[in-house]
Structures are given as structure tokens and as C-alpha cells.
Amino acid sequence: MAYGFILPSLALIGGVMAYPMFYSFYLSFHFRILSRPRLGTPFVGLANYLEAFRDPLFLRALWQTVYFSVVSILAECVIGLGVALLLNQRFRGRNVTRGLVLLPWMLSPVVAAFTWAWLLNDAYGLVNFLLMKLGVLHGPVLWLGDVGWAMGTIIVVDVWREVPFVAVVLLAGLQSIPDELYEAARIDGATPGQSFVAVTLPLLKPSFMVALLMRTMIAIRLFELVFIMTKGGPASTTEMLATFTYKEAFIKFNMGYSAATSVIMLLLSLGISLVYIRTMGGETALR
Amino acid sequence: MRRREFFRLGAGAVTAMGLTPAWTRAAAAQAKKVSIGVVVNTSDYKWIKLLLQQYEQKTGVKIEEFQYQSGDVIPKYTMAFEAKRPRFDVVMIWDFYMPQMVAGKYLLPLDGSADPKIKLPDEDRADYFNQSLRGVTFDGHLYGVPESLDAGMLYYRKDLFAEAGLKQPPRTWDELVEYAKKLTKGGQWGYAFIGAPGWTNTYTFFEFLHQAGGTFLDVKGAPAFNSEAGLKALQFMVDLRNKHRVVPPGINTYLNTEVQTGFLNGTFAMARHWPFLFGMAEFSEKWGAKSAVKGQTGYARLPYLVKDVAGFNNWAYCIPTTAENPQAGWDLIQFLTSKDSCLFEMLFGLDMTARQSIYRHPEVKAKMPEFVPFFDLFAGIMQTAVPFVFPEAAGVSEVMGQEIDKAMVGQITPKQALDAAAARVRDLVKR
Numbered sequence: 177m178a179y180g181f182i183l184p185s186l187a188l189i190g191g192v193m194a195y196p197m198f199y200s201f202y203l204s205f206h207f208r209i210l211s212r213p214r215l216g217t218p219f220v221g222l223a224n225y226l227e228a229f230r231d232p233l234f235l236r237a238l239w240q241t242v243y244f245s246v247v248s249i250l251a252e253c254v255i256g257l258g259v260a261l262l263l264n265q266r267f268r269g270r271n272v273t274r275g276l277v278l279l280p281w282m283l284s285p286v287v288a289a290f291t292w293a294w295l296l297n298d299a300y301g302l303v304n305f306l307l308m309k310l311g312v313l314h315g316p317v318l319w320l321g322d323v324g325w326a327m328g329t330i331i332v333v334d335v336w337r338e339v340p341f342v343a344v345v346l347l348a349g350l351q352s353i354p355d356e357l358y359e360a361a362r363i364d365g366a367t368p369g370q371s372f373v374a375v376t377l378p379l380l381k382p383s384f385m386v387a388l389l390m391r392t393m394i395a396i397r398l399f400e401l402v403f404i405m406t407k408g409g410p411a412s413t414t415e416m417l418a419t420f421t422y423k424e425a426f427i428k429f430n431m432g433y434s435a436a437t438s439v440i441m442l443l444l445s446l447g448i449s450l451v452y453i454r455t456m457g458g459e460t461a462l463r
Numbered sequence: 464m465r466r467r468e469f470f471r472l473g474a475g476a477v478t479a480m481g482l483t484p485a486w487t488r489a490a491a492a493q494a495k496k497v498s499i500g501v502v503v504n505t506s507d508y509k510w511i512k513l514l515l516q517q518y519e520q521k522t523g524v525k526i527e528e529f530q531y532q533s534g535d536v537i538p539k540y541t542m543a544f545e546a547k548r549p550r551f552d553v554v555m556i557w558d559f560y561m562p563q564m565v566a567g568k569y570l571l572p573l574d575g576s577a578d579p580k581i582k583l584p585d586e587d588r589a590d591y592f593n594q595s596l597r598g599v600t601f602d603g604h605l606y607g608v609p610e611s612l613d614a615g616m617l618y619y620r621k622d623l624f625a626e627a628g629l630k631q632p633p634r635t636w637d638e639l640v641e642y643a644k645k646l647t648k649g650g651q652w653g654y655a656f657i658g659a660p661g662w663t664n665t666y667t668f669f670e671f672l673h674q675a676g677g678t679f680l681d682v683k684g685a686p687a688f689n690s691e692a693g694l695k696a697l698q699f700m701v702d703l704r705n706k707h708r709v710v711p712p713g714i715n716t717y718l719n720t721e722v723q724t725g726f727l728n729g730t731f732a733m734a735r736h737w738p739f740l741f742g743m744a745e746f747s748e749k750w751g752a753k754s755a756v757k758g759q760t761g762y763a764r765l766p767y768l769v770k771d772v773a774g775f776n777n778w779a780y781c782i783p784t785t786a787e788n789p790q791a792g793w794d795l796i797q798f799l800t801s802k803d804s805c806l807f808e809m810l811f812g813l814d815m816t817a818r819q820s821i822y823r824h825p826e827v828k829a830k831m832p833e834f835v836p837f838f839d840l841f842a843g844i845m846q847t848a849v850p851f852v853f854p855e856a857a858g859v860s861e862v863m864g865q866e867i868d869k870a871m872v873g874q875i876t877p878k879q880a881l882d883a884a885a886a887r888v889r890d891l892v893k894r
Contacts (some may be wrong), residue, residue, distance in 0.1 A: 210541050213565040233865075297711030297721065299652060302728045321713040322874055407528065409660045410715050411869040426538045427661075428858040428891070429563075 182240060197442075203435035210429035217432075224436035234437060236412060237420040238444075244331060244416065245395040251335045253384065256342030263343065274347075281340035289404035292333045296320055296405075304418045320406050330401055330414055330422045337401075338394075342387045349383025350376070385456045389449055396445050418440045479485050497791040498527035500543075500554040502536050506739045507611050510812035511799070513554075524791065533557070537564075538855070540783075544569045547785045551794030556607065558598040558777045559662065562854045565601045571748035571782040572604040573796075578717060580792045581782065583608060590802075592842075595817045598756050598777045598850035607779030608800045609817035611808065614775035614841065615670050615847045618726055619733040619741055619761045623651075632733075632763035636674075636699060639733075639766040647730035654711035655731040658717045658871065660864035666851055667735070668867055669774050671696035676769035680853050685890045688863075689881035695768065697877035701870050715871045729755045735765060741837055742749055742813035751812065762837060764844055775848035777817060815841055855892055862887040 199399045206218045263274055279286070282388055295302050296319040304316040319329045353376065361371045399418040402408060408415035408423070417437065425434035490526065501511060515526045529549055531539055537560045539690050543549055544567070564570050575582030583605060588596065591609060599607035623646055633639040636824075643653025657663040668688075669679060677692025690825065703710045711717075711725075723740050727747075734740070739750075739801040741762055747754035765773050780796045782789050798804060805816040809827055813834075819828065822838045863884045870880035 209547075210538065211567045213545060213567060226695055298716075299650075299711040300728060316712075318712050321716045321872070323874070371508050406716060409865075409868045410872045411874045412865055423861055426535060427861045429538070429541070430894075 194272055200435045200438055203432055204439045206432045208431040212429075220432065224433045225440070227433060228437055228440060233412060233415065234420060237381050237415045238440075240327070240413070240415060241396060241398070241444075243419045244327065244334075244398065246332045246394060248334045248338070249388065249391050249395055251331070252338050252342045253387065255335065256387065257346055257380075259339060259343035260346035260350055263295050277343060278340045280337045281344075283337070285337070285400040286404065286434055288337055289332070289333050289401045292401075293320065293405045296329060315406075321410050323410050326414050327411055332406065333401055333405070334395075334398070338391060342391065345381050345387040346380060349440045350379045385452055386458050388456070389452055392448050392452070393445050396441060396448075417444075483781075483784055485859055495523075496499050496525040496527050497552045497788060497795050498529065498549060498623060498653065499792075499795065500529045500536070500540060500549075500551045502533050502555050502557075502778075503530045504532050504660065505778065505806075506536075507555075507812065507814055510636060510808050511610075513584075513811070514799055514804050514807065516768070518795060520556075522719060522794075522879060524795075526795075526854075540564070541567070541569070544783055544785050550785050550787040551783050552786045552788050554781050554783055555610070556779055556780055556781050558607065558609075558850065558852050559856045559859070561599060561606060561779070561781070562601060562852060562856060564781070564852070565606055569783055569785075570606045571784050571786070572606055573608060573782065573793075574605040576604055578789065587800075590818045590820050592845045593820055594775065594848050595777055598775070598852050601781045603709060607777070607781040608796050609777035609779045610800055610805075612775060612815040612817050612845065612846050613737045613739075614815075615666075615735055615765050615773035616738060616841070616844065617733060617763045617765050618736055618744070620646075620729075620756060620759050621761045622759045623732045624761065627768075633766045634764075636768045637765050640703070640707050640709065642708060642790060643703075643733060649707045650730070652731050654703065654733045655710055655714065655717065655722050656735040657705075657719060657722055658710075658714040659760045659772060660715070660868040661863075662857070662860040662864065663718055664715070664867045664871070665860040665863045666774055668697060668700060668863070669851055670765065670772070671700055673772045673774070675699075676772055687883040689878075689885040692875055693768075693881050697867065697870060699768075701873075701877055702866075704871060705873060715735035715868055727754045729751065735787055738815045738837075738841055741834075745833070746813065760842060764840070771847065773844050773848050774851045775845065776851050799878060809838075848873045858891050859888050862891060873885065 178385060180193050203217075205219060205221060207215070207220045207223075209215055221292045237347065259277060263270065264278065267273075283291075296304075298304060298316045298318050301319075303319070304313065307313040308316070317325060319325050357379075358371055361375055366374065397418045398416050402414050402416050402419050403422070406414045408419045417442070421434045421437045421441065424430045424437065475805045481582055499515070501508060501515075512528075516529065527549075529551065537556075540551075540556070541564075542553055543551065549724060571577050571581065573581055590866055593614070595612060596605065596607045598786070599605060599609060624630075624642075627642075627645045629642055629645065639654065643661050645653070647653040651746045658667060672679060672688055672693050675692040675695045677690050677696060678687045683689040704714055711730075713721075719737070722731070722736055722814050723743060726734040726736065726740065727744060730808075741760060743750045743752040744754045744756050744760040745758070747757060748869055758775070764771060780799060782792045782796070786792050800818075802818065802820065805818045805821045806826060808814050808816050809821055809824075810830055815838075816822075819842065823844045827838065828835055866875075866880040866884040866887070869875045870877045875883070
């Protein structure tokens with residue numbers, strides 16, 4: 177009877193998620209150009225995967241995705257923890273502040289991307305205008321069009337957007353830590369710093385794992401920010417696995433190859449998740 | 464009723480049917496609905512939707528409209544054609560994508576070769592710009608009826624020109640650089656164009672290439688852009704940014720919106736852009752746009768090196784080979800591209816129709832006298848414009864765009880970029 181209740185959900189998940197996933201996996205072993213149906217869908221074995229690992233653009237997108245994920249997630253965890261610690265304090269207007277902090281995360285990624293693209297426009301964007309007016313810059317910076325700045329700009333915008341999520345997850349973790357533990361540490365003569373290292377961090381491990389897992393899966397498939405703000409440029413320096421796969425599928429119509437790159441994305445995501453679970457999924461122990 | 468009276472009545476009825484416009488007669492005899500795929504994030508849609516409503520009211524045939532965005536309409540059309548769901552009777556396509564649609568055998572010829580009843584009449588054919596029909600004709604067959612045009616034009620600020628002592632718009636590349644240098648100062652840039660990687664920077668290069676006397680592909684479809692003319696074109700494009708510094712350095716991120724915004728807010732003294740910018744600049748209230756340059760917008764043909772040309776594209780109506788009711792689709796197309804509809808397109812939509820006669824229509828001259836010189840210029844540009852249409856256009860533009868982008872930011876030389884692009888395009892087309 178229990179299975180009867182979950183059957184509709186399973187059917188929906190199967191139809192919407194499992195079938196496309198398995199079909200994509202199947203397609204990754206075939207040659208298929210969507211705009212040339214007469215070429216058929218011949219089986220090519222691992223050719224698409226081998227082509228990916230020989231394709232300098234794919235390898236560049238892979239490296240840039242890993243780099244972006246590591247740097248942005250690290251920044252989000254550090255800043256998110258700081259925000260969570262602040263929001264865990266008692267102060268006037270704390271509840272309103274908690275709501276306001278969430279605003280960037282509540283914005284649709286597409287809206288955020290378009291807004292930032294306008295703000296960062298080199299010729300008439302507000303950011304350059306204000307920074308030059310304040311004397312911080314002596315000339316406009318090419319935030320999105322310079323190979324030295326573009327990736328960093330994408331990371332900053334992503335951190336701005338995702339810190340609230342990490343902060344909320346860590347805040348929930350902080351609030352579940354009993355006050356008695358901090359009291360006991362104080363009685364034992366621990367400084368606030370020592371309490372933080374010995375009590376807070378170990379007990380926050382499960383929350384960190386949730387935040388890291390969720391953020392990693394989303395970071396690996398980053399699309400909107402890059403597609404709208406830089407289109408993968410300048411000179412492919414912000415090309416990510418997701419934008420690369422999109423272009424192969426929906427611009428070049430190379431469905432077999434793009435299916436292979438999307439499977440590689442999935443495996444990367446799964447692999448990293450397993451690493452997190454093994455290294456951080458153990459029992460939480462206080463020193 | 465006597466036999467004579469019967470035959471007289473019958474003859475009268477047949478004659479009356481013959482006088483009825485073909486599209487209403489045929490449509491009335493067709494199924495009760497016709498389905499159309501339309502692209503809604505274009506300037507055309509605001510008048511197309513009104514025409515579709517008019518068609519419904521006049522014929523009683525229900526329009527089933529499927530709306531798409533230009534960014535992903537082609538994959539969606541392709542999947543619909545493959546799955547035969549939905550079975551569009553008409554689709555609106557940018558001719559840039561038509562070669563791959565034709566190669567996939569997704570579109571019906573509209574010249575009577577597939578169905579004698581689906582044929583663009585000769586008198587209508589004669590009314591379209593030759594170049595416009597060239598953009599929708601493949602292997603000698605017509606696959607689309609053009610409904611609106613876009614061709615590259617030069618826009619400039621008359622007030623800034625007067626201030627700088629410039630009496631007329633630049634006609635050559637050297638003049639463009641000279642004028643742009645005079646106009647680049649204090650946060651204002653002399654020139655701007657679409658330069659983001661992809662079809663945008665490829666389009667800009669395509670125009671410079673043809674203005675330098677080059678061609679994009681040879682007669683066999685192989686890359687011909689890595690020629691001396693191609694090198695001059697790409698070097699010029701790169702120099703505008705890196706050597707002369709007359710375009711904003713962020714030009715390699717600019718799509719249509721960035722260029723038109725910069726012109727309308729007064730940041731760019733000159734810009735290469737599409738015909739609709741004139742309406743946005745001078746009749747902004749009708750466009751729902753904000754223009755800080757109203758009353759100061761000049762327009763001209765693009766400057767050139769060897770050949771006085773611009774690139775252009777059509778939006779066109781086509782009938783898929785999977786159409787459920789191709790005749791109903793053809794009737795709708797004839798309505799949407801009739802002279803009355805095209806006149807409505809210009810008067811209401813401020814859009815450039817593909818029918819030449821509309822540019823000389825007395826109602827256009829009477830109701831839009833301020834547009835007449837603009838329309839005259841545009842009609843002149845269309846006589847020599849080059850269609851930005853070639854096989855595998857989307858994929859080719861993507862690979863070319865990446866190499867051009869590398870040259871623009873100085874990572875590689877223009878020669879390296881063109882050679883790399885040629886190799887990648889050969890691989891792409893070979894598959």
C-alpha cells in the first residue's frame with residue numbers, strides 16, 4: 177500500500193528525470209546531429225568521450241568549472257559563516273536583517289545576471305561610474321570583457337548571490353548547538369576562539385556538508401550568469417561545462433557529443449559528492 | 464427554377480468567388496484552425512499579433528499560436544519537426560537558420576515545385592527586394608516569404624558632428640577612424656558595434672569582410688574569409704578597439720541592447736546598428752524607449768573600404784514539411800505578407816518590410832513624411848546588401864566568434880584567428 181502512495185511521485189520523477197537521464201546516457205554513445213536526421217544515429221562507442229578529452233575547449237571548460245567551483249564555494253563558506261555568526265547574535269532588528277540578507281538569493285538568477293551585466297558595463301555602468309567618482313578608479317575597468325577580470329567578476333557575482341543560502345544553512349546549524357556546551361567550555365577556561373574551534377566548528381560539520389554538497393552540485397552546472405554576462409568570453413576564459421554543453425547541443429546540434437559532456441558533468445558532480453560524504457560524513461565529535 | 468436561370472446563378476456565384484481575395488476563399492474552405500510558431504522577443508511581434516487577430520476576425524479561422532524566444536527557437540522547431548508535435552502550419556524563422564532547416568528537409572518549397580497551389584505569385588515576387596529573396600532561396604527554390612528586414616546602417620549624432628566641424632557622415636574606413644577619434648573624449652566613444660562572441664561579432668566581421676572586397680565562403684562552401692581581404696577586415700575591427708581606441712574596450716561583450724542603449728543615452732557618437740534604432744531614437748514614445756538624442760539622429764550607409772555594402776537578414780514565414788494543413792498555412796502567409804499587411808507593418812510597427820512598393824506608398828509619404836528619407840536610404844542599401852546566410856550558420860558563427868574574440872582581446876593575431884577559424888569551420892561543415 178505504501179508503494180501505491182508513492183507510485184505517482186515515482187512515475188513523475190521517472191518521466192521527468194530518469195528517462196531523460198538514461199536517454200542522454202544512451203545518446204552519449206551515439207553520433208547524432210539534430211539538424212541532419214538523415215545521417216541517422218549510429219553507435220560510436222566511447223568516441224564522444226574520447227573526443228571530449230582531446231578537445232582543448234572542453235578541457236578548458238572543465239578546468240574553469242573546477243576552479244570557479246572551488247574558489248566561489250570557499251568564499252561563500254567563509255563569508256557565509258561570518259554572516260551566520262553575526263545573525264546568531266541578539267540585536268535589535270535581527271529578524272528583519274535575516275530577511276534582507278536573503279534578498280540576493282531570492283532573485284531569479286537570470287534577473288541577477290542581467291542586472292549585474294548592466295551595472296558592470298564598461299561604458300555606462302553604475303559600478304565604474306561610482307568607483308571613478310569616489311576616486312577608487314582612475315578609468316573604467318573592463319569587468320566582463322578583460323581576460324584578467326572576467327572570471328573574478330563572475331565569481332564575485334555568484335558569491336553575492338549564494339552567500340545567503342550558505343548563511344541560512346549554517347545559521348540553522350548554529351542554532352541547534354546547545355548553549356550548555358559553550359557554558360561548559362567557558363567554565364573550563366576556554367577563550368571565545370577556542371570555543372569556536374572546539375565546539376562550533378565540529379558541530380557545524382553536518383551543516384557544512386549540506387551547504388557544500390548543494391553548492392557544489394549547483395556550481396558545477398553554472399549557466400545563467402556566464403551565458404548572460406559573458407557568453408563564455410572573453411576568449412573563452414569564462415566558458416563552463418554547462419555553457420559548453422549548451423552550445424554543442426543547441427547551437428551546433430551535436431547531440432551525441434553534448435550528451436557525453438553532460439554525463440561527464442554528472443559524474444564529476446557525483447564524484448565530488450562521494451568525496452564530501454566520505455570525508456565529512458563521519459560522526460561528529462567534540463574535542 | 465429554369466435551367467438557364469440555374470446556370471446564370473451558378474456562373475454568378477463562381478465569378479463572385481473569383482473576385483473574392485484568394486486567401487479568404489481558400490481559408491473559408493479549409494480546416495477551422497491554423498497553427499503558427501512565432502518569435503515574440505522581436506520588434507516584429509507587436510504588429511504580427513495584431514495581424515493574427517485580424518485574420519481570425521476576417522476568416523473565422525482560429526489561430527493556434529506557439530510562442531518562442533529567438534535564443535532557442537531553432538532547437539525547439541527542430542524537435543517539433545522531428546516529433547511531429549506540434550504540427551505547425553507556419554513558422555517564423557530568421558533566414559540565418561534556414562540553410563540547416565532546408566538541409567534537414569524540414570521546409571516546403573513555396574515556388575509551386577512541391578504543391579502547385581503553394582506558389583508565390585510572380586507579381587508578388589517582383590515586389591520583393593532581389594537580395595531579400597536571395598536570402599530565402601536555396602538550390603534554386605524559394606523556402607520562405609520575407610516579412611521584415613534588418614540591414615546594417617550607420618547612425619550618428621548630428622549635434623556632435625556639428626560641434627566637431629564634421630559636415631557629413633564618414634564614407635570610408637579612414638574617415639570613420641578620423642571622425643571617431645575626434646568624437647572620443649570624456650566618457651564619450653566615437654563608434655560602437657555588436658561585438659560579443661557568436662553571431663554578433665561574426666556579423667560585424669562579415670560586413671567588414673565584404674566591405675574590404677572579400678567573401679565569406681567560396682562557391683563550394685569552403686571558408687574564403689581567411690584571405691587578404693579577411694585579414695584587412697579583422698585587423699580593422701581589432702584596431703578600432705586596441706590601436707585607435709575609438710570603441711569602448713568592452714565592445715567584445717556587446718549585443719544589440721548594449722549598442723542601442725549606448726547610442727540612445729548619448730554615450731556613443733556613432734554606431735553601426737539596425738533600422739529599428741531610428742524609430743527608438745526619434746519616436747521613442749511609440750517604442751516605449753527613452754531617448755536622450757531625439758532630434759539629433761543622423762543615418763547613413765556604412766563606411767567601406769572597397770565595396771559599399773552592408774549585411775542583412777530577413778525574418779520569413781515558412782511552411783514545415785510536417786504541416787497538418789499546408790494550404791491553410793499558405794493562406795495565412797499570403798495574408799501576413801499582403802500589401803495591406805506590409806503597409807500596416809510600416810505605419811504601425813515602424814518596421815522595414817520586404818516589399819519595395821510599400822516604401823513608395825502614398826500613405827507612407829502622407830502619414831510618415833519624416834521617415835521618407837530614411838526609407839529611401841534603406842531601400843538603396845537593400846539593392847546591394849549581402850545576406851548573412853550560409854550553411855551551418857549557427858555553428859560556424861559560434862566557432863568564428865570564439866576566434867575573433869581572441870583576436871579582439873589580443874590573445875592571438877588576426878591571421879592566427881582566421882586560420883584557426885577556417886580549420887574549425889572546415890571540420891564543422893565536414894561532419
